[in-house]
Amino acid sequence: MPDRLRADARRNYARILAVAGEEVAAHGPNASLERIARVAGVGSATVRRHFPTRRALLEAVAKDQIEALGVRAGELLGEADSREALLTWLGEVVAYCVATGGLAAALAYDAEAVHDSACAADLMRAADPLVRRAARDGVVAQDVTVADLLTLIVGITTATERHPDPAAQAERLFRLAVAGVSPLTGQPGSVQPSAS
Incomplete structure (x- = not known):
């Protein structure tokens, strides 16, 4: 029995x-x-x-997507352009979060237990080499962490989820965040928006 x-x-x-x-x-x-x-x-x-908990359910739902994003981060490490590799991966995380309403919530940090998200921990491990390589190459600020970038993505996708075209708005805000609000470009250590 x-x-x-x-x-x-x-x-x-x-x-x-x-x-x-x-x-x-x-x-x-x-x-x-x-x-x-x-x-x-x-x-x-x-x-x-x-x-x-709801978080446990959301993390289980997001598990396959998180694994796919981890694999993708590993693939992008082979790209010659560390900036483009990082931005490609981050753009794919934004797209996943927009397409699957629960992923951003699964990644979100609980104010009571920061970094207590298995999804976020898995993504941080997968993307850390991308961020470190980009920092070493001088195309991202030295103090930027994967946790910073995931928090930014969660904020963008959460803020745009009720927009008439959440995917386009999230992409626009992501590119704005990458470029910064200043029209100055070409600063050492700054991440520049891609032409695409």
Whole structure:
């Protein structure tokens, strides 16, 4: 009987996760846990047993995307232009956050527990070599961290989620952040916006 319970629990987990992915994509990070339970055909207590917090659910939903972004960071390390490699990766993180409402929430830091996000920790590990190489090459300020950049992205995507065209607005704000608000360009150590 215990083996059957474990198999049932695994099936419930997979069903909850699949439904949660659809609900978060459709309704954002505040998707109803009760609706997720109902559509998955389980009780709310079962959802909470597998995912004790909303953050745990959002991180599970974002897991595959986070892994893909980690792989992509590794691929971009092979690019000759460290600035373009970093900006390409950051642009892809922005696009993922806009396309999947829960990713920005999963990355967001809790004021009570800074850096307590598994998604953010995984992305920081993956992107750290990109940022360090760009800093070494003088195309990003020495004191910029991956955590700074992820916080900026979370802010941009959260602020634009209700915009009529969130993807275009998030991209615009990301490019503005990269360029800075000053018309001065070419400063040593500054990240310049790409022509694309």
